Amino acid sequence: MARSDATVAVALPRPLLSRRARELATGYLYLVPVAVCLGGTIVFPILKAMHMSLYNHVLFKPQEYGFVGLGNYARLLRDETFWLTLWNSFVWVFGSVALQFVGGFAAALLLHQSFRGRAFVRTVTLLPWIVPGVVVALVWEWLYQPNYGVINDVLLRLGWLRDRVAWLSDPGLAMPAVIATNVWRGVPFFAIMLLAGLQAIHDDLYEAARVDGASVTERFRHITLPLLRPIIIVATATRVIWTFNYADLIFVMTSGGPANATQITSTYTLVTAYTNLDFGYAATLSVVLLVIMLVFTVLYLRVTRGIESAT
Amino acid sequence: MDDRWILSRRQLLKTMAASGALAAADLAWWEEPLVRPRRAWGAAPVRFQFSVPEPKRTALVESLAQRFNQSQTDFEVKVEFVPQAQARQKLIAGIAANNPPDCCQVWDNWVGEFEGMGAVEDLTSRVRDWKYYKDVTPIAWQTVTLKGKILSFPWVVTNDGVYWRTDRAAEYGIKPPQDDWTWDEFMATARAFTKPEKNQYGFGMRGQGTWAVLYATEFMYAGGAQVLRDGKVAINSKEAAEGLDWYLDLFRKHRVCPPSVPTDGWRGIVEGFGRGITNMYIHNSGSSEEQKDFVGAKSFATVPLPLGPGRKRVSFYFSETLTGFKNAKNREGAWRFMSWCMDDEPKFMYCKTLGLLPSRKSLADRPEFTKDPAYQGFIKSFPFSIVSPYLAYAGWGGKLDSEGVPLFQQALVGKLTAKEFLEKFAEVLAKNMA
């Protein structure tokens, strides 16, 4: 008698968790490391800062410590220096990022071409970005030095200046000077981001357009720009946020001076916390900065998404 | 671990020799037989925070610490060097986190602030039994006394005077400043010293840092003003505004100051004079050794501040203190180290090397100080020196830095008039009288 080869249906043991549940568990598991990292280093401090902003917490006046509710926020609204720093922050951020973007785009277009020594030029272009901020600040402080700095010397020799200018000591010139330094430092960021974007665009698109008779500028406007839009948006948003919050250049070069000419909100927060020892108010400033950035990002994303859906 | 000690001593000597900080003769105190320190186990090391690290100071303070560690075997002193710009921050952060150093070297105007945080060790009772209590000049004790409590040791003291270039005065045919020179003579000298075609300026005014306001205040006092009168803030008086206008006009109108003034802190004015950009500047004796390096001991001298209208003048006296903290891990060790630093040899070495004056009379009377021309301006100013009026309230120390100086800078660059600055400044002071 032939043995039957037919398979017999056997009941499989049911796993404890359904596939869906196991998936969810894995997902959450993968999120645990990042939760621990950020929980300890950001979330907890942010919550603590929000909590601190509701208190009068001046370090050398422990007897006045107490809950003031929104008192710090009211004080912020009346604080002239705060509004000045807000204005300075906008000038600093938008001045820097706009010029960085233009410079970076030009650089990206140049680096996108093929020529001998491209690796060298690309590395050289990256240098201002990979060097620590302190180095950038110190190098440019040396360049701006009124008596031994090369900038004054060159301008004097060219005859564009009659007297030596103290770039970082003049309240009208200090902000443009630090913005110039920030632009030097930030151009590489945009250059590589945009270069990456340019390299991802297929040549065939340009070929097809050329065959159709499109000129260089037309190809640029109708192919390059639209395809680069996502990168431009991400890069610009990131850079704006970063520039708003990180003040190491200003901290090292001018400490917010002279006369608050280069004082931006994040350096003001630092001063409030560590020179005035007013941690409650510093926390308030930080929370406000955070809110401003959130509003900016939401608006920015909405506007750019609106443009995208319109085209 | 002991190898590290030997190695670091060699490195230290190399650094000292390389920086030329200590003349061969001064090394004599170090040549005493070095007994390898036996490390004590179990006792917490004393952390001593020291700010203002120049190569000279680092070498010196390290050698002080090592000498002390040699002299006793109960515990070890470890020096933590911090750039002055961050020293106050570090201390505050340490105090707030309940982990301050055991002792530190700080200026007297910071001590009040730390005392307000309840962090400073009260030395009053111990100090009165200390052997050199009477040797320290009373005014030095005054700088570290708050509400009747003695909070620190005044390690070195100094006041303000004017540095001037003797060689250039001779070259330009300028009459040397006399000890009792007036504001007008000061202005004339500054003008004569200003040669824009050579990139030279008469007076290196200070625009940054606490003392920017203090120097201006000294001029205001010379004009008859006062910070406090009858317990009320009086810095916004008419005399103060006139005095301040005169002082600021040196930069604003008469242009006898270099354009970098608004951001010139210590470094700016010391380097400016040292490199020959300015020919006069106001400072304490602490930069005299630097200037001996920069321009040479024969090229400069010091003279008291000029007399204002009414033949008045004042020089602010202040001290660099040794302060201990309440929450320190080894308070006894801190006391022993601090009092040791006030002993003859250590204090003399520290003062002489750095050009500062000892707070103890017996040491200050030594010829090394009284006969040196670089100190003349300061020694002659002692009779009319007073403790800085801004030490009166603990809350004022930080406010000078955070609000006084930015306001002053605004006045310098013309955004505020002298009167407006004084009004706002008076407000800040009045609000923080605690």
Added chain:
Amino acid sequence: MSRRRGDAAERILGGPVLWAGLVALTLFALGPFVWVFLTSLKTRGELYATPLRYLPATVTLANYVDAWTSRLTPFSRFFANSLWVSSVTMVATTCVSILAGYALARFRFAGRNALLLIFLATQMFPAVLLIAPLLSQWYALGLIDTYQALIYSNFSFTVPFTVWMLVGYFDAIPRDLEESALIDGCGRFGALCRVVLPLAAPGIAATAIFAFVTSWSELLFAITFTTQTEMRTLSAGLLFMVGQYEIQWGQLSAGVIISTVPVAILFTYLQRHLIHGLSAGALKG
């Protein structure tokens, strides 16, 4: 992308404009470094000579010797510290972010969008106020003057950014490839390692480099959480070197050159991968 004969505009752009542009770009980026290099070769007297000397009359290497051997500013040590902290930050951040990015890209669960928004928002918080709470945390844990304090603190700005970028990269990879791997029997983790990572490798490399560069440059945490000279990173050490009565520009310049040249050499090789990696996710944005 090769140049071809096209219209006049193309020829001008491709020829003189390109070369002029490249020269300008190189001068722009390299100029300040050249000046710093010249400064590092000058003696102290020459640095402050009036009129300003451009080329050193006597070339001296004393500044380099001082910078390298100085006990107060041991550049070799600063460099090593920075290298270690940045490398560990980079590796740890990448690992953590890969897991998190994968989870956020692949699994649909409640609160996913909120989480993404949180990652964006945490990038916006100014580091200045993280310092006070973090300082007391590290003191409590006894982590002052350790590499760990700096590494953990660096997570606060590297992790959100890398997670955000990696979610984008992982989204771009079609699911079918993983599905087939899963059907073949490897678990989620296997699918991640065998299928997704190789495909996303350029993107991961790019974000890793970003993490490295930003923590290399970090200043505030480095100043606050280290007290001993030997534990300082490059940024903190350089700032520390700025003296009270004078800035030793000669030594500082030497230090800048010492710390920049190795990184520059490294990036000659890395720049290709960086750009390649970024462009892999470029069109997705």
